[in-house]
Amino acid sequence: MTDRSRSSGRSVRAAIAGLFGGRSRTVVVECRRCGTSVERGARACPTCNCDDIVTYTIR
Numbered sequence: 001m002t003d004r005s006r007s008s009g010r011s012v013r014a015a016i017a018g019l020f021g022g023r024s025r026t027v028v029v030e031c032r033r034c035g036t037s038v039e040r041g042a043r044a045c046p047t048c049n050c051d052d053i054v055t056y057t058i059r
């Protein structure tokens with residue numbers, strides 16, 4: 001039982017990594033004004049309508 005929950009935790013992590021292309025790199029896109037996370041490629045913040053969007057790449 002314990003081993004099963006341990007391995008499922010690992011596979012969830014692998015699944016999340018797969019969503020990001022399987023690379024150890026995460027791209028975060030957020031509004032510079034209010035800090036809301038926005039979709040990649042968005043040109044304006046849905047919260048404050050500011051177009052000052054900043055993209056960070058975390059390795």
Ligand SMILES: [Zn+2]
Binds near residue numbers: 036046049050
């Ligand atoms: Zn904003």
